[in-house]
Amino acid sequence: MATGAVALQLLVLQIRAAADSDRDAIWDIFHDVVATGDTYVFDPNTSREEALAYWFREDTHTYVAEQDFVGDAVSVPGKLAASPTGQLQDRQFVGSYVLRPNRPGLGAHVSNASFIVAKSARGLGVGRAMGEHCLSEARRLGFRAMQFNFVVSTNESAVHLWQQLGFKIVGTLPGAFRHSQKGYVDVYVMFRSLVD
Amino acid sequence: MATGAVALQLLVLQIRAAADSDRDAIWDIFHDVVATGDTYVFDPNTSREEALAYWFREDTHTYVAEQDFVGDAVSVPGKLAASPTGQLQDRQFVGSYVLRPNRPGLGAHVSNASFIVAKSARGLGVGRAMGEHCLSEARRLGFRAMQFNFVVSTNESAVHLWQQLGFKIVGTLPGAFRHSQKGYVDVYVMFRSLVD
Numbered sequence: 001m002a003t004g005a006v007a008l009q010l011l012v013l014q015i016r017a018a019a020d021s022d023r024d025a026i027w028d029i030f031h032d033v034v035a036t037g038d039t040y041v042f043d044p045n046t047s048r049e050e051a052l053a054y055w056f057r058e059d060t061h062t063y064v065a066e067q068d069f070v071g072d073a074v075s076v077p078g079k080l081a082a083s084p085t086g087q088l089q090d091r092q093f094v095g096s097y098v099l100r101p102n103r104p105g106l107g108a109h110v111s112n113a114s115f116i117v118a119k120s121a122r123g124l125g126v127g128r129a130m131g132e133h134c135l136s137e138a139r140r141l142g143f144r145a146m147q148f149n150f151v152v153s154t155n156e157s158a159v160h161l162w163q164q165l166g167f168k169i170v171g172t173l174p175g176a177f178r179h180s181q182k183g184y185v186d187v188y189v190m191f192r193s194l195v196d
Numbered sequence: 197m198a199t200g201a202v203a204l205q206l207l208v209l210q211i212r213a214a215a216d217s218d219r220d221a222i223w224d225i226f227h228d229v230v231a232t233g234d235t236y237v238f239d240p241n242t243s244r245e246e247a248l249a250y251w252f253r254e255d256t257h258t259y260v261a262e263q264d265f266v267g268d269a270v271s272v273p274g275k276l277a278a279s280p281t282g283q284l285q286d287r288q289f290v291g292s293y294v295l296r297p298n299r300p301g302l303g304a305h306v307s308n309a310s311f312i313v314a315k316s317a318r319g320l321g322v323g324r325a326m327g328e329h330c331l332s333e334a335r336r337l338g339f340r341a342m343q344f345n346f347v348v349s350t351n352e353s354a355v356h357l358w359q360q361l362g363f364k365i366v367g368t369l370p371g372a373f374r375h376s377q378k379g380y381v382d383v384y385v386m387f388r389s390l391v392d
Contacts (some may be wrong), residue, residue: 013304034301043301103346105239106374107383134253144380147369149345151297171385173343178302184340187303189367189385 013126015133018062018096023052023119025093026064029056033116037180039155040116045182055098061137065095065130067121094121097130099137102147111143111194127158131165138194143191153176155185167192209322211329214292221246221289222260222312226251229312233376236312240376243269244292251294257333261291261326272359290317293326295333298343307339307390323354327361334390341389348373349382361386 018026020148030051035043042051070089096118102112113134117126138146148167152158160171171189179185206331214222230238235358238247252258266285281340298308309330313322344363347355355365367385375381 005280040298041303042299043304046301055370059388103237103372105237105242106233106376107346107372108239108372109380110369112370145371147372150303168371173306173385173387174389175341176299176306176343177304178305180302184305189369191368191369 008074012068013094013129014160015063015065016067016132017054018064019183022064022093022096023056025053026055026062026096029093029096029116032119038182039152039158039177041177043152052122055096057098057100060098060100061141062098062112063096063130063137064093065097065126067094067124067126085180092118092121094118094124095126095130097134099134099141101143102149109142109144111138111146112149113140113146115136127161128165131161135165135192135194144195145191148188148190150177151190152179152187153188156180159188159190162190165192209259209261209325210264211259211261211326214252214260218260218289218292219252222251222292224248225289225292225312225314228315233374234378235238235354236318237346237348237373241258244253249325253275253294253319256294256296257337258294259292259326259329259333260289261293261296261322263288263290263320263322270332288314290315291326292324293330294332295337298345305333305338305340307337307342307343308335309342322356324361327357331361331388331390340391344384344386346373347350347384347386348375349384350375350378355384355386358386 018101027048031048035044036044037044047178095113095115097113098182099107099111099113102110115127115134117130117131134148146167148162153159153172169188170191173187173189175184175188177185206358223244227244230236230242231240233240250312252392270296293311295307295309297304305325311323311326311330329341344362347358349355349368363386365384366387369383369385371380372383
C-alpha cells in the first residue's frame with residue numbers, strides 16, 4: 001500500500017425490482033427482523049407463506065437492495081475517488097422494501113411502505129438508501145403522499161431516519177405494540193406529502 | 197286514538213352475528229354507503245365480491261342489525277311505556293358492522309371496526325347501538341383497545357358519535373381522503389382504550 005493511503009472496501013448498493021428468485025433471501029431477512037419482536041408488528045412466528053404473501057401482495061411493488069463488494073481499494077492522498085484493486089467479488093442481499101397504496105379506492109393516492117434490512121448490514125445506510133429510492137418510486141407512480149401506519153416509538157433509529165427524510169409524526173397510538181422486552185409501547189403514525 | 201295519546205311506531209333493534217344468508221342485504225347497504233364517495237374509503241365502484249370478501253374476511257367477526265317493526269303504538273299519558281297495537285309486521289335489515297384485529301401479531305390486541313347503516317335507517321341511533329354493541333363484543337373477545345384508521349373529517353356525525361362513545365382523535369392524516377365533492381380532505385385516526 002502506498003504511504004499515506006487508507007485501506008477501504010468499495011461497496012456499491014443496488015436497488016432493483018424483486019424477482020421470484022429473491023424469495024428465499026427476503027424470507028431470511030424478514031424472519032431475522034421479526035424474530036426479536038421489538039420493531040415490527042409481525043408475530044415472531046410468522047410463517048414463510050404469510051410473510052411472502054404479504055411481501056408480494058397483488059397491489060404491491062417489491063424491491064430488493066444488494067451490495068456489491070467490488071474489492072479492497074486504496075484511497076490515495078490528492079485523488080478524489082478510491083480506486084478498486086479488484087473485480088466484483090461478492091454480491092450480498094442486504095434489504096428489501098414494499099410500496100403499495102395504503103388504502104383502496106378514495107384513499108389510494110396515499111402510499112405505504114415497509115422496509116427490512118439484514119442484520120449484517122445495519123448502520124451502513126441501507127435503510128436510508130431504500131427510503132430515498134422508495135420516495136422517488138412513489139412519486140414516479142403518482143402517489144401524493146406516504147404514510148407509515150405503525151412505527152414503534154421505541155425504535156428510535158427508524159423514527160429518526162424517517163424524520164430526516166421529511167416524515168412527521170401525525171398520530172400516536174397508545175400502547176399499540178406489544179414489545180418483547182418493554183411490554184405495551186406507543187406506536188407512531190408518520191406521514192409526508194409528495195406534492196408541493 | 198285516545199285523547200292526549202301520541203302516535204308512535206314501536207321499533208325493536210336486534211344485533212346478532214351475521215349468517216351467509218345476510219350477504220345480499222349487507223351488499224345492498226354497503227353499495228349504498230360507498231356510492232356517494234363522501235364517507236367511506238372504498239371506491240364507489242367496489243364490486244360485490246370485493247366488498248363481501250372484506251366484510252367476511254377470515255379474521256373478522258361480522259354482525260348485522262335488524263329492526264323489528266312491532267306495529268303502531270299509542271303512548272298513553274300517565275303510562276311509562278308505549279303499548280303496541282299489533283304483532284310483528286316487518287323485519288328490516290338496517291345495518292352491519294365488522295370487528296377484527298387492527299394488526300397481526302404484536303399489534304393484535306388492538307381491535308378495528310367498520311360500520312354501515314342503511315340510508316332508510318339514518319338518524320335513528322342504529323350506528324350508536326352498533327357502536328356500543330361492538331365495544332362490548334371487543335371487550336368480551338379480550339381486545340385491549342379499539343382503533344378507527346380512517347374516519348373522514350368531514351363526516352361530522354360519525355366523528356361526534358365516536359367521541360361520545362369515548363374515542364379520541366389521536367392522529368390527523370392530511371388530505372388522505374378524496375371526497376367526491378370536496379376534494380382532498382383530512383382523515384382522523386380515532387382510538388379508545390378498553391382496559392382501565
